[in-house]
Amino acid sequence: MSSAKPMLEARHLVRSFGTGDTKTTVIHDVSLDLYGGEVTLMMGPSGSGKSTLLALLSGLLRPDSGDVFALGQRLGQMSESEQRRFRLRHCGFIFQGFNLFPSLTPREQLEMVLRWGEGTSQREAERRVEEALKQLGLEHRADLTADQLSGGEKQRVAIARALLKNPTFCFADEPTSSLDWHNGEQVVQLLWAAAHERGAAIFIVAHDARIVPYADRVYYLEDGRLAADGAASVRTHPK
Numbered sequence: 001m002s003s004a005k006p007m008l009e010a011r012h013l014v015r016s017f018g019t020g021d022t023k024t025t026v027i028h029d030v031s032l033d034l035y036g037g038e039v040t041l042m043m044g045p046s047g048s049g050k051s052t053l054l055a056l057l058s059g060l061l062r063p064d065s066g067d068v069f070a071l072g073q074r075l076g077q078m079s080e081s082e083q084r085r086f087r088l089r090h091c092g093f094i095f096q097g098f099n100l101f102p103s104l105t106p107r108e109q110l111e112m113v114l115r116w117g118e119g120t121s122q123r124e125a126e127r128r129v130e131e132a133l134k135q136l137g138l139e140h141r142a143d144l145t146a147d148q149l150s151g152g153e154k155q156r157v158a159i160a161r162a163l164l165k166n167p168t169f170c171f172a173d174e175p176t177s178s179l180d181w182h183n184g185e186q187v188v189q190l191l192w193a194a195a196h197e198r199g200a201a202i203f204i205v206a207h208d209a210r211i212v213p214y215a216d217r218v219y220y221l222e223d224g225r226l227a228a229d230g231a232a233s234v235r236t237h238p239k
Protein backbone atom coordinates (compact mmCIF):
# COMPACT_ATOMS: atom_id res chain seq x y z
CA MET A 1 0.00 0.00 0.00
CA SER A 2 1.33 3.40 -0.83
CA SER A 3 0.73 6.52 1.15
CA ALA A 4 -1.37 9.04 -0.75
CA LYS A 5 1.13 11.87 -0.53
CA PRO A 6 4.37 11.45 -2.46
CA MET A 7 7.60 11.33 -0.43
CA LEU A 8 9.43 12.98 -3.29
CA GLU A 9 8.12 15.35 -5.94
CA ALA A 10 10.23 16.36 -8.92
CA ARG A 11 8.94 19.28 -10.95
CA HIS A 12 10.08 20.41 -14.38
CA LEU A 13 13.65 19.21 -14.08
CA VAL A 14 16.02 20.36 -16.79
CA ARG A 15 19.71 19.49 -16.90
CA SER A 16 22.34 20.01 -19.54
CA PHE A 17 26.06 19.30 -19.81
CA GLY A 18 28.76 21.30 -21.55
CA THR A 19 28.81 24.94 -22.62
CA GLY A 20 28.40 26.89 -25.86
CA ASP A 21 28.35 24.76 -29.00
CA THR A 22 28.84 21.54 -27.08
CA LYS A 23 25.98 22.17 -24.67
CA THR A 24 23.47 19.33 -24.72
CA THR A 25 20.30 19.10 -22.72
CA VAL A 26 20.05 15.63 -21.29
CA ILE A 27 16.89 15.99 -19.14
CA HIS A 28 13.97 17.97 -20.55
CA ASP A 29 11.19 19.07 -18.23
CA VAL A 30 10.77 15.86 -16.25
CA SER A 31 8.19 15.76 -13.45
CA LEU A 32 7.42 12.69 -11.39
CA ASP A 33 6.54 11.54 -7.88
CA LEU A 34 7.97 8.80 -5.68
CA TYR A 35 5.74 7.16 -3.09
CA GLY A 36 6.56 5.35 0.11
CA GLY A 37 5.73 1.66 -0.08
CA GLU A 38 6.31 1.58 -3.82
CA VAL A 39 8.93 0.53 -6.32
CA THR A 40 9.24 2.99 -9.18
CA LEU A 41 11.09 1.64 -12.20
CA MET A 42 12.71 3.91 -14.79
CA MET A 43 13.43 2.22 -18.09
CA GLY A 44 14.82 3.59 -21.31
CA PRO A 45 17.63 3.12 -23.82
CA SER A 46 21.29 3.71 -23.10
CA GLY A 47 22.06 7.42 -23.04
CA SER A 48 18.43 8.47 -22.49
CA GLY A 49 19.36 10.19 -19.22
CA LYS A 50 18.31 7.65 -16.56
CA SER A 51 21.42 7.92 -14.38
CA THR A 52 21.38 11.70 -14.70
CA LEU A 53 17.76 11.72 -13.55
CA LEU A 54 18.59 9.48 -10.59
CA ALA A 55 21.35 11.90 -9.60
CA LEU A 56 18.94 14.86 -9.85
CA LEU A 57 16.24 13.16 -7.77
CA SER A 58 18.71 12.29 -5.02
CA GLY A 59 20.46 15.64 -4.97
CA LEU A 60 23.79 14.23 -6.20
CA LEU A 61 23.46 16.65 -9.12
CA ARG A 62 21.73 20.02 -9.23
CA PRO A 63 19.21 20.78 -12.01
CA ASP A 64 19.62 23.83 -14.28
CA SER A 65 15.99 24.54 -13.47
CA GLY A 66 13.13 22.80 -11.75
CA ASP A 67 12.77 21.58 -8.20
CA VAL A 68 12.93 18.43 -6.15
CA PHE A 69 10.90 18.33 -2.93
CA ALA A 70 11.85 15.42 -0.69
CA LEU A 71 9.89 14.91 2.53
CA GLY A 72 8.52 18.38 1.93
CA GLN A 73 11.98 19.98 1.81
CA ARG A 74 13.28 21.68 -1.29
CA LEU A 75 16.64 20.10 -2.13
CA GLY A 76 17.72 23.12 -4.18
CA GLN A 77 17.50 25.36 -1.15
CA MET A 78 19.82 23.22 0.95
CA SER A 79 23.55 23.84 1.12
CA GLU A 80 25.91 21.07 0.01
CA SER A 81 26.41 19.97 3.60
CA GLU A 82 22.68 20.00 4.35
CA GLN A 83 22.12 17.86 1.26
CA ARG A 84 24.85 15.48 2.38
CA ARG A 85 23.26 15.18 5.79
CA PHE A 86 19.86 14.57 4.18
CA ARG A 87 21.32 11.77 2.04
CA LEU A 88 23.15 10.20 4.95
CA ARG A 89 20.01 10.18 7.03
CA HIS A 90 17.36 9.29 4.44
CA CYS A 91 18.89 7.75 1.31
CA GLY A 92 20.45 4.44 0.38
CA PHE A 93 22.35 4.11 -2.90
CA ILE A 94 23.19 1.15 -5.07
CA PHE A 95 25.38 1.89 -8.03
CA GLN A 96 26.40 -0.34 -10.85
CA GLY A 97 29.53 -2.30 -10.05
CA PHE A 98 28.90 -2.88 -6.34
CA ASN A 99 31.09 -0.15 -4.83
CA LEU A 100 32.32 -2.43 -2.09
CA PHE A 101 35.70 -2.02 -0.43
CA PRO A 102 37.61 -5.01 -1.81
CA SER A 103 39.58 -5.79 1.33
CA LEU A 104 36.66 -5.67 3.77
CA THR A 105 34.39 -8.60 4.57
CA PRO A 106 30.58 -8.40 4.25
CA ARG A 107 30.40 -8.17 8.04
CA GLU A 108 32.81 -5.21 8.08
CA GLN A 109 31.13 -3.43 5.14
CA LEU A 110 27.81 -3.54 6.95
CA GLU A 111 29.07 -2.73 10.44
CA MET A 112 30.84 0.30 9.09
CA VAL A 113 27.58 1.87 7.89
CA LEU A 114 26.05 1.62 11.34
CA ARG A 115 29.14 2.50 13.37
CA TRP A 116 30.27 5.46 11.25
CA GLY A 117 27.04 6.52 9.58
CA GLU A 118 24.74 6.29 12.54
CA GLY A 119 26.96 6.05 15.60
CA THR A 120 25.32 2.76 16.62
CA SER A 121 27.01 0.93 19.50
CA GLN A 122 29.26 -1.99 18.63
CA ARG A 123 26.94 -4.49 20.24
CA GLU A 124 23.82 -3.15 18.48
CA ALA A 125 25.67 -2.97 15.14
CA GLU A 126 26.77 -6.60 15.49
CA ARG A 127 23.21 -7.67 16.21
CA ARG A 128 21.70 -5.84 13.23
CA VAL A 129 24.44 -6.98 10.87
CA GLU A 130 24.01 -10.61 11.96
CA GLU A 131 20.30 -10.32 11.24
CA ALA A 132 20.92 -8.76 7.80
CA LEU A 133 23.49 -11.44 6.89
CA LYS A 134 21.03 -14.16 7.82
CA GLN A 135 18.27 -12.56 5.78
CA LEU A 136 20.57 -12.50 2.76
CA GLY A 137 21.77 -16.05 3.21
CA LEU A 138 25.33 -14.76 3.57
CA GLU A 139 26.21 -15.98 7.08
CA HIS A 140 28.67 -18.51 5.71
CA ARG A 141 30.36 -15.85 3.52
CA ALA A 142 30.38 -13.09 6.12
CA ASP A 143 34.10 -13.25 6.87
CA LEU A 144 35.53 -13.54 3.37
CA THR A 145 36.82 -10.37 1.75
CA ALA A 146 34.67 -8.79 -0.97
CA ASP A 147 37.05 -9.86 -3.74
CA GLN A 148 36.46 -13.50 -2.76
CA LEU A 149 32.69 -13.20 -3.26
CA SER A 150 30.72 -13.94 -6.43
CA GLY A 151 29.00 -11.10 -8.30
CA GLY A 152 25.61 -12.04 -6.87
CA GLU A 153 26.96 -12.17 -3.34
CA LYS A 154 28.66 -8.80 -3.74
CA GLN A 155 25.50 -7.20 -5.03
CA ARG A 156 23.49 -8.63 -2.13
CA VAL A 157 26.01 -7.07 0.27
CA ALA A 158 25.69 -3.75 -1.59
CA ILE A 159 21.90 -3.90 -1.29
CA ALA A 160 22.11 -4.81 2.39
CA ARG A 161 24.47 -1.91 2.97
CA ALA A 162 22.04 0.48 1.28
CA LEU A 163 19.02 -0.84 3.20
CA LEU A 164 20.59 -1.45 6.61
CA LYS A 165 19.79 1.95 8.02
CA ASN A 166 16.16 1.63 6.92
CA PRO A 167 16.36 4.54 4.51
CA THR A 168 13.29 6.49 3.44
CA PHE A 169 14.57 6.43 -0.14
CA CYS A 170 16.66 3.92 -2.00
CA PHE A 171 18.15 4.82 -5.39
CA ALA A 172 19.40 1.85 -7.38
CA ASP A 173 21.15 2.30 -10.74
CA GLU A 174 21.11 -0.94 -12.77
CA PRO A 175 21.27 -3.11 -9.64
CA THR A 176 20.94 -6.34 -11.61
CA SER A 177 22.83 -5.63 -14.80
CA SER A 178 25.94 -7.60 -13.91
CA LEU A 179 24.02 -10.57 -12.51
CA ASP A 180 22.33 -13.62 -13.95
CA TRP A 181 18.58 -13.58 -13.43
CA HIS A 182 18.63 -15.93 -10.45
CA ASN A 183 20.83 -13.49 -8.51
CA GLY A 184 19.19 -10.47 -10.11
CA GLU A 185 15.76 -11.58 -8.97
CA GLN A 186 16.97 -12.01 -5.38
CA VAL A 187 18.26 -8.46 -5.46
CA VAL A 188 14.96 -7.11 -6.82
CA GLN A 189 13.05 -9.08 -4.19
CA LEU A 190 15.07 -7.37 -1.45
CA LEU A 191 14.23 -3.97 -2.91
CA TRP A 192 10.58 -4.94 -3.29
CA ALA A 193 10.47 -6.01 0.36
CA ALA A 194 12.04 -2.72 1.51
CA ALA A 195 9.15 -0.90 -0.16
CA HIS A 196 6.30 -3.21 0.66
CA GLU A 197 7.35 -4.31 4.14
CA ARG A 198 9.09 -1.20 5.42
CA GLY A 199 7.44 1.59 3.44
CA ALA A 200 10.56 2.83 1.66
CA ALA A 201 10.33 4.70 -1.65
CA ILE A 202 12.45 2.68 -4.08
CA PHE A 203 13.68 4.11 -7.38
CA ILE A 204 15.27 1.61 -9.75
CA VAL A 205 16.91 2.44 -13.06
CA ALA A 206 17.14 -0.62 -15.29
CA HIS A 207 17.05 -2.02 -18.79
CA ASP A 208 15.88 -5.45 -17.75
CA ALA A 209 12.15 -5.93 -18.42
CA ARG A 210 12.11 -8.88 -16.01
CA ILE A 211 12.01 -6.33 -13.19
CA VAL A 212 8.67 -4.93 -14.40
CA PRO A 213 6.53 -7.42 -12.41
CA TYR A 214 8.16 -6.12 -9.21
CA ALA A 215 7.43 -2.48 -9.96
CA ASP A 216 4.42 -0.50 -8.82
CA ARG A 217 5.04 2.23 -11.39
CA VAL A 218 6.99 2.05 -14.60
CA TYR A 219 8.28 5.09 -16.47
CA TYR A 220 10.04 5.20 -19.82
CA LEU A 221 12.63 7.83 -20.54
CA GLU A 222 13.46 8.64 -24.17
CA ASP A 223 16.00 11.29 -25.05
CA GLY A 224 15.55 12.87 -21.64
CA ARG A 225 11.77 13.04 -21.81
CA LEU A 226 9.23 10.86 -20.09
CA ALA A 227 7.24 8.92 -22.65
CA ALA A 228 3.47 9.34 -22.83
CA ASP A 229 3.50 12.73 -21.12
CA GLY A 230 4.98 11.29 -17.98
CA ALA A 231 2.08 9.00 -17.28
CA ALA A 232 3.46 6.02 -15.45
CA SER A 233 1.91 2.68 -16.03
CA VAL A 234 0.65 1.79 -12.59
CA ARG A 235 0.31 -1.83 -11.64
CA THR A 236 -2.48 -2.71 -9.31
CA HIS A 237 -1.04 -6.01 -8.17
CA PRO A 238 2.72 -5.91 -8.42
CA LYS A 239 4.77 -9.06 -7.98
Ligand SMILES: Nc1ncnc2c1ncn2[C@@H]1O[C@H](COP(=O)(O)OP(=O)(O)OP(=O)(O)O)[C@@H](O)[C@H]1O
Pocket residue numbers: 017018026044045046047048049050051052053
Ligand atom coordinates in the same frame (compact mmCIF):
# COMPACT_ATOMS: atom_id res chain seq x y z
N1 LIG B 1 29.04 14.49 -16.52
C1 LIG B 1 28.65 14.49 -17.79
N2 LIG B 1 29.22 15.32 -18.70
C2 LIG B 1 28.82 15.34 -19.98
N3 LIG B 1 27.85 14.55 -20.48
C3 LIG B 1 27.24 13.71 -19.64
C4 LIG B 1 27.60 13.63 -18.26
N4 LIG B 1 26.81 12.70 -17.66
C5 LIG B 1 26.00 12.23 -18.63
N5 LIG B 1 26.25 12.83 -19.82
C6 LIG B 1 25.55 12.57 -21.10
O1 LIG B 1 24.17 12.60 -20.84
C7 LIG B 1 23.48 11.60 -21.59
C8 LIG B 1 22.67 10.72 -20.64
O2 LIG B 1 23.56 9.99 -19.83
P1 LIG B 1 23.07 9.02 -18.68
O3 LIG B 1 24.28 8.42 -18.10
O4 LIG B 1 22.14 9.75 -17.80
O5 LIG B 1 22.24 7.95 -19.54
P2 LIG B 1 21.65 6.54 -19.12
O6 LIG B 1 20.24 6.50 -19.60
O7 LIG B 1 21.89 6.31 -17.66
O8 LIG B 1 22.52 5.54 -20.00
P3 LIG B 1 22.98 4.02 -19.67
O9 LIG B 1 21.75 3.18 -19.81
O10 LIG B 1 23.98 3.73 -20.71
O11 LIG B 1 23.56 4.00 -18.28
C9 LIG B 1 24.56 10.85 -22.36
O12 LIG B 1 24.58 11.37 -23.66
C10 LIG B 1 25.84 11.19 -21.62
O13 LIG B 1 26.92 11.20 -22.49
Ligand SMILES: [Mg+2]
Pocket residue numbers: 050051052173
Ligand atom coordinates in the same frame (compact mmCIF):
# COMPACT_ATOMS: atom_id res chain seq x y z
MG1 LIG C 1 23.05 4.92 -16.63
